[in-house]
Amino acid sequence: MDAFWIILTGTLAGASCALIGSFLVLRKMSMLGDAISHAVLPGIVIAFLLTGSRSSIPMLLGAAGFGLLTAFLVETLHRKGRLQQDASIGVTFTWLFAIGVILISRYAGMVDLDQDCVLYGEIAYITFDMVSIAGVQVPSAVLTLAGIFLLNIIFVLVGYKELKITAFDPSLAVSLGISATFWHYALMGMVSLTTVGAFWSVGAILVVAMLIAPSVTAWLLTDRLHQMLIYGVLLSLVSAVGGYYLASFLDGSIAGAMAVVSGILFAFALFFSPTHGILSRRIRMRRMMGRAERGEEDLSSVQNI
């Protein structure tokens, strides 16, 4: 039964991350997702200290607050402080994450939270914390993550059109009266919530792999946004299952193995994707050059292949 719950946890965390991470990738904001996933730490710890419990609602709120603060600080340092985008990300999230680390180490004796759990997650131990739902014992992490996954699905369905246009062409969106700023912060809020959920299972470092890797792999496999989202979710499932069995075979870290599997899937897609893979592109290019030499093909569109 443990295996089932662990795989389900990994899948729900990964699928939530893939849905929201796809939009980060399309906006070329992968590193902002990285930053937020770390910078929510003080929010979690403060919620923890204030309520003294590991109940998820205050933690989600604390994390969302610090996630939005991160997005705001990065933007402000970049715009007003004239700092480069990557530099302002680097300054902001390390600073906030460090505050979180100090808080944990200072109050480590009082709370059930330690650095290891924050950095590497505790997916192997999720079954230690069970709650009863209609007579069935369910890990509380699974419940939280299922809620987050549902929230992500609703968010993407409701705001699909707006998320799409603000990612593709923000200036057109603004000219049509669709606020790029609002959707930016809405997305960052969702990234914050999602990363907290994934935090418990895989930790602050590997959550980035869940946000980015399935999304870019899915992008390599399709030309349509809705397919990219669905593929991202499916790839997360494959990573969770594959990762669990790889970890038990190697007797190693489950979270680490899940991230490794999604990296391997990415490498496969990079080479063998029928549409964007390096191999298929090379084959197509060669065919086209052949046709062009025989004078059958107009080469004006070759640059786009």
Next chain:
Amino acid sequence: MKFNESLSGEKKEEVEQRTALSGVPPLEVHDLTVSYHRRPVLWDIDFATPEGKLIAIVGPNGAGKSTLIKGIMGLVPLASGYVKIYGEDLERARSRVGYVPQRNSVDWDFPTSVLDVVMMGRYGRIGLFRRPRDSDRDVAMEALRQVGIVDLAKRQISQLSGGQQQRVFIARALAQDADLYLMDEPFVGVDAATEGAIIELLREMRRRGKTVIVVHHDLGTVREYFDWVLLLNLRLVAFGPLDEVFTDTLLQQTYGGRLNLLTKVAELMKEQERGRDLQ
């Protein structure tokens, strides 16, 4: 006398009906100043456009041509001044103005199809949280037909040539069904066939009473394509009908320093050559 008067009155009415002119300037820009990091990049721009004209914004690189359009569309903050679209604030007149950004301002590897991009022109009308309807799809397909790439509707956008990309952007603006259009460099990097198709389309839009303002870089085609010209170099140098504004004197003023510098360089090079010849 009376007879003549009434006749000309009637004629005027007829013209107004045909082109749906409203008598209000499509675009008024009042004392508009834009600055980046406290350095002004547009200074005290003030003009009002006539209706149903093709208008070129012309000026050297860095003159603020794109910034002017972005300022009008509310895409960059204004340090001062205000803009009226058909006599109203932008917020109230959004559906009447269509914006065509520079082609290279978006990532053409985005996972979407040509038809999807054109549909985006409808998003402002569809409204928040609603899905596009069949009628929106019909409008988008009609726009694609007008720019002559209806056969590419299902194509992934990364597979388009530069000219096709520009046609997609124009189709998207057409799908917006606006009355005033602002286009940022629509002729850059497109093939001759596309340039011809676009200018034909702009003329057709003018016939239907639309006003089109185009940031244009090619001085050679201004006379052929446009009715009115706005000469810009941080300040507004001149704005008016082609024949009055597109003159050597005013162009010299607009491109001033740069043209002078080039002439000087040319003279120096000639002198050097002469020196070498003497040796």
